[in-house]
Amino acid sequence: MSWEVVIGLEVHVQINTATKAFCGCSTEFGSEPNTQTCPVCLGMPGQLPVLNGEAAEKTILTGLAINADINLESKFDRKNYFYPDLPKGYQISQFAVPLVENGYLDIPVKDGGEKRIGITRIHMEEDAGKSMHEGLDGVSHIDLNRSGVPLMEIVSEPDMRSADEAIAYLKQLHQLIVFLDVSGANMEMGQFRCDANVSVHQPGTPFGTRAELKNLNSFRFIKQAIEYEVNRQIELIEDGGEVVQETRLFDSAKGESRPMRSKEEAHDYRYFPEPDLPPLRVTQQQVDAIRDGMPELPGQLRHRFETEYGLSSYDADVLTQTRALADWYESLVAAHPADPKRCANWLANELLGRLKELGKEIEHSPVSAQRLAGMLDRIADNTISGKIAKDVLDAMLESDDDADAIIEAKGLKQVSDSGAIDAIIEAVMAANPDQLAGYRAGKDKLMGFFVGQVMKASKGQANPAMVNQRLQVLLKG
Incomplete structure (x- = not known):
């Protein structure tokens, strides 16, 4: 029996404003519990909310980036439910008329093509607090610092047909959000959270009953939970049962989900218009100004890096993961324009790996693009080999010296004098008569042995191309 999977995702993104959605309290993460609250976000009687305009602008920016329609007039509603971490007994959200509707995101699929995932809406809302269940005595604590923090809820169409497609969509969306500086989207901090609606049906029949997987906060767990x-x-279903519409929690330790509650419908929340907030009205001129200020999006950058710099799709994808990384790469190419591919290789494969070990992002790299370019210039003019360059880069990370100073101080200049290289080769040949005889008897693979011995004898400073060239001559006798 064949089955088709249907997946729709609801992603909650914390908007990175300094203050909350409707009050002036800080949104800083990690403060002492209940120290970032006020009468407004605690829902005290008589306190009136005031919309954070920056949160609205960043929601519009995200809407434009996903090719969506921006409603010039949207409205806020009250979503009513009772839970310990919701001090007001309701959440200010947008139900009837959201700020953003009818967008899409193109994702890569296995055959090398793309698939378009529809995005139904993006609406603004405020976050709830956090319940903390500690110890074995059953005591729970409530931290309301997060209460009122501005969120976007990004609701997709049920267009995904596998866990892999869902992860591809989430990664594209995550990259876009970070690239636009709309959110840090740190999943461990709860800044990018996902609910997945999953159902199965046989092809040609109506969609099945869906279950919602709640509050998934890592790509690995999302994939496991969906599967x-x-x-x-x-x-x-195959055992004769029926799927019920419900919300389920995924236990990552056990690798399984369990029922949490029956799935609510809109009427269960008794939505009604928020009486304390007027409609949100923006002008087309304001929308156009936000559009004009948009940076190149990751997809546009990837295409340009491939066409303008001749990078592979893999390299272009790596170097456009963040705007800071893309900008750093372009600064490197500007300083070493002769070889954009070499720039990509040394940035992606060497510098980023070392920075990861140091726990640093590219914007905090001890080595600037200009200093790295200076080292690449020395590779290009054969002053140093690629192998020696790795040692030079290590030294640059530990000091403020440029490549030239390090090469001079450590005596790392590459040996390109044919007479000096010939002398090293002859010494290696004399020290390895059996291998020499074997090579001259037709064992061509011994060439690699001699290359290695010459490079070792020269402490890696012999010009590899010249070593190969001179070995071809001298080994024949």
Whole structure:
């Protein structure tokens, strides 16, 4: 029996404003519990909310980036439910008329092509607080610092047909959000959270009953949760059971989900218009100004890096993960324009790896683009080899010296004098008569042995191209 999977995602993104959605309290992460609250975000009687305009602008920016329609007039509503971490007994959200509607995001698929995922809406809302269940005595604590923090909820169409497609969509969306500086989107801090609606049905039949997987906060767990839920539903139906509409929690330790509550519908929340906030009205001129200020988006940058710099799609993807990284690469190419591919290789494969070990992002690199370019110039003019350059880069990370100073101080200049290289080769040949005889008897693979011995004898400073060239001559006798 064949089954088709249907997945729709609801992603909550914390907007990186300094203050909350409707009051002036700080949004800083990690403060002492309940120290960033006020009568407004605690819902005290008589306190009136005031919209954070920056949150609205960043929501519009995200809407433009996903090719969506911006409603010039949107409205706020009250979503009513009772939970310990919701001090007001309701959440200010947008239900009837969201700020953003009808967008899409193109994602890569396995055959090398792209698939378009529809995005139904992006609406603004405020976050709830946080319940903390500690110890074995069953005591729970409530931290309301997060209460009122501005969120975007990004709701997709049910267009994904596998866990892999869902992860591809989430990664594209995550990259876009970070690139636009709309959010840090740190999943461990809860800045990028996902609810997944999953159902299965046989091809040609109506969609099945969906279950919602709640508050998933890592790509690995999201994939595991979706795959578990798909298998659970298929086994349930094939055993004669029925899938019920419910919300489920995924236990990452056990790799399984469990029922949390029956799935609510809109009427369960008793939505009604927020009486304390007027409609949000923006002008087309304001929208156009935000559009004009948009940076190149990751997809546009990837295409330009491939066409303008001749990079592979893989390299272009790596170097456009963040705007800071893309800008750093372009600064490097500007300083070493002769070889954009060499720039990409040394940035992606060497510098980024070392920075990861140091726990640093590219914007905090001890080595500037100009200093790295100076080192690449020395590779290009054969002053140093690629192998020696790795040692030079290590030294640059530990000091403020440029490549030339390090090469001079450590005596690392590459040996390109044919007479000096010939002398090293002859010494290696004399020290290895059996291998020499074997090579001259037709064992061509011994060439690699001699290359290695010459490079070792020269402490890596012999010009590799010249070593190969002179070995071809001298080994023949």
